[in-house]
Amino acid sequence: MNYMDLELGIWEIAVLALLREAPMHPYQMQRLLHLRHKDEILALKRGSLYHAIGRLVRGGLIGVEKTGREGKRPERTSYRITPEGTRAFLESLRTIVATPRREPSQCMAALSFLVHLNPKEACRLLAERGKNLDAEIAQHSTRLRGVSAHVARINLVESEYLLAMLKAESAWIRGLEKEIHQGKLVWDLKSILREAAASRKVASQGRK
Amino acid sequence: MNYMDLELGIWEIAVLALLREAPMHPYQMQRLLHLRHKDEILALKRGSLYHAIGRLVRGGLIGVEKTGREGKRPERTSYRITPEGTRAFLESLRTIVATPRREPSQCMAALSFLVHLNPKEACRLLAERGKNLDAEIAQHSTRLRGVSAHVARINLVESEYLLAMLKAESAWIRGLEKEIHQGKLVWDLKSILREAAASRKVASQGRK
DNA sequence: TATGATATAGTTCATATGAACTATATGGAT
DNA sequence: ATCCATATAGTTCATATGAACTATATCATA
Numbered sequence: 001m002n003y004m005d006l007e008l009g010i011w012e013i014a015v016l017a018l019l020r021e022a023p024m025h026p027y028q029m030q031r032l033l034h035l036r037h038k039d040e041i042l043a044l045k046r047g048s049l050y051h052a053i054g055r056l057v058r059g060g061l062i063g064v065e066k067t068g069r070e071g072k073r074p075e076r077t078s079y080r081i082t083p084e085g086t087r088a089f090l091e092s093l094r095t096i097v098a099t100p101r102r103e104p105s106q107c108m109a110a111l112s113f114l115v116h117l118n119p120k121e122a123c124r125l126l127a128e129r130g131k132n133l134d135a136e137i138a139q140h141s142t143r144l145r146g147v148s149a150h151v152a153r154i155n156l157v158e159s160e161y162l163l164a165m166l167k168a169e170s171a172w173i174r175g176l177e178k179e180i181h182q183g184k185l186v187w188d189l190k191s192i193l194r195e196a197a198a199s200r201k202v203a204s205q206g207r208k
Numbered sequence: 209m210n211y212m213d214l215e216l217g218i219w220e221i222a223v224l225a226l227l228r229e230a231p232m233h234p235y236q237m238q239r240l241l242h243l244r245h246k247d248e249i250l251a252l253k254r255g256s257l258y259h260a261i262g263r264l265v266r267g268g269l270i271g272v273e274k275t276g277r278e279g280k281r282p283e284r285t286s287y288r289i290t291p292e293g294t295r296a297f298l299e300s301l302r303t304i305v306a307t308p309r310r311e312p313s314q315c316m317a318a319l320s321f322l323v324h325l326n327p328k329e330a331c332r333l334l335a336e337r338g339k340n341l342d343a344e345i346a347q348h349s350t351r352l353r354g355v356s357a358h359v360a361r362i363n364l365v366e367s368e369y370l371l372a373m374l375k376a377e378s379a380w381i382r383g384l385e386k387e388i389h390q391g392k393l394v395w396d397l398k399s400i401l402r403e404a405a406a407s408r409k410v411a412s413q414g415r416k
Numbered sequence: 417t418a419t420g421a422t423a424t425a426g427t428t429c430a431t432a433t434g435a436a437c438t439a440t441a442t443g444g445a446t
Numbered sequence: 447a448t449c450c451a452t453a454t455a456g457t458t459c460a461t462a463t464g465a466a467c468t469a470t471a472t473c474a475t476a
Contacts, residue, residue, distance in 0.1 A: 009462090010317045017321045021404050027425055028408070035407055038320055043312040047464045050426065055462095076425070093325065096318040098336040100344065100377070103313055104251040109218045110304040111366035112246055113225045117301065128306040136308065152403065154395040158319040161380060168376030169308070172369060187362040195360065196229050199243055200236070217432090235455055255434050258456065263432095284455070417476100424471075432463070441454075446447100 008092040010042055011052035016061065016089040019081035023065040026053060027076065037147065041158055053079065061085035107169070115192055119180050126177040133170040137163060216300040218250055219260035224269065224297040227289035231273040234261060235284065245355065249366055261287065269293035315377070323400055327388050334385040341378040345371060 008016070018029050026049055033039045056062040062085050065078040081089070114122055144159050179185045216224070226237050234257055241247045264270040270293050273286040289297070322330055352367050387393045 010312060010314070013317055013321060017324060020324065021401055022408060024408070025425085027423090030425095032408060035410065040310075041316055041320060043310055045464050047427090047466090048462080051462070051464095090324070093318065093321055094329075094333055096314050097322065097325070097330070097333040098340065100337060100341050100374075101314050102248075102251055103311070104218055105311055106218070106304050106309050108249055108366045108369060109221055110301065111369050112249065113221060113301055114305065114365060115360075115362045116225060116228065116298070117305070121302075122305070125302055125305040129308060132306065133308050152323075152395060152400060153393060154323045154400070157322060157384065157393075158316045161316060161319050161384075164380045165373065165376060166308075168373060172372045176365065176369075185361060185365075187360060192360060192362070193229055200230060200232070200240060202243065233455085235453095238455095253434050255436090255457090256432080259432070259434095419476085420474095422471100422473085424469100426468085428465105428467075430463105430465090433461085435458105435460090437458075438456085439454100442452085444449105444451090446449080 008088065009052065011044055011048050012056055012061075013089065013092060013096075014038070014042060014044065015049070015052055015056060015079075016081060016085055019062055019079060020086065020089065023078050023080040025076040025078045026050060036151075036155065037143070037159075041162065056085070059088075061088050115187055115189060118189070119186060123177055123180050126173055126180070130170055130173050130177065133166055133173065137166050137170065140166070216296065217260065219252055219256050220264055220269075221297065221300060221304075222246070222250060222252065223257070223260055223264060223287075224289060224293055227270055227287060228294065228297065231286050231288040233284040233286045234258060244359075244363065245351070245367075249370065264293070267296075269296050323395055323397060326397070327394060331385055331388050334381055334388070338378055338381050338385065341374055341381065345374050345378065348374070 014033065015029060018024060018032060024032075030039075030046065030049065033042070033044065053062070057064070057079070060082060062079045062081050065080040067075055067077045117125070140159060140163050144156060144163065148156060176185070222241065223237060226232060226240060232240075238247075238254065238257065241250070241252065246252075261270070265272070265287075268290060270287045270289050273288040275283055275285045325333070348367060348371050352364060352371065356364060384393070
């Protein structure tokens, strides 16, 4: 297997990045990600780490450094990054920085089917989403201010990005709510369903 | 099993929404989603549709309407939504509209590890991402203008949302690129790694 | 000194995902 | 008359995910 074939996921990237610093064992990776608040941001689940490590070992991107125990703790396996691992990491990182990827989001799905609610209820729920977004914004802002004293800013850009995206979503959601509230965007499920019947007819006939 | 226990995914939501219009078979669902351009937006893969349908049937949210064949085509199974399905759909929809969810994104992962590139290369790659984002924006804008003549606007809000988010990302990325370019945000991997050694020490010792 | 909370270090397993495959039908081009 | 591209309608299978579980060690507190 060629290491180039591996499409690196977020866990793989994170593991390679940590091992570029120094060899370490999986539990230390978890602790470091937690200390650096990367675990909240990257939404990584414990269970997936060991699978990711397994894939990286099989792909030759990392190797076992040593195994051993400290005191009477269970045995730890330390890993180190290989030269291929470093190459694959940098290449993958360059690609994901330069290439935006369409990622499915719950919010898009929700909006896709907003027509199934009546405008009044949609308004209420969008307002609630707005409030929830603002609460998250406040929370992240506070945390960011707190850590920016100790941590170099380059290590916080992803939090700045998250904040910017949350603010943009909040603004957009409020705009939509306002438009519905003011009657600039109206709909009626029943008449929409009549329209839909036409497109179903086309779809059921298949291609011409 | 209670239908309330089912955490509905995007495919499940989509299937239930379509079956609220009328009973239909899986292939017609695919055609309808395609006709309405929801497949691009929702990033749904063919193979997952049948699994989602299986889950919904087992959960009692949909049921078999009839099976039959047209001409010598393979047999088709039509499904209909049940009253529980309608309830679960509306409840789930209300929840995902009102509740923003943290979703892992490639971009956040990329930014998290931007420190591993040097500032000059980071600038180049961010500029490339900006260009790619703008190309996507142009493409979606064009499509949106094209279909908005035939399609009620409520059925296009998710595209408007996507466009707004892409624009926000583009603006933010360009801002970051500019800051790095102007030397307002600087870093040096080696000195960062020295800092990191301190936190690794903390992490390797575990809790106090 | 007993007790509960948390840290350490993973493994297991049910379920989810999506790429690839199967198999036939139809229409248009040659 | 034949061949190819595409439409129809799914199924299969390897891999990925993440919740839950195992099992011990250490520390703080009562």
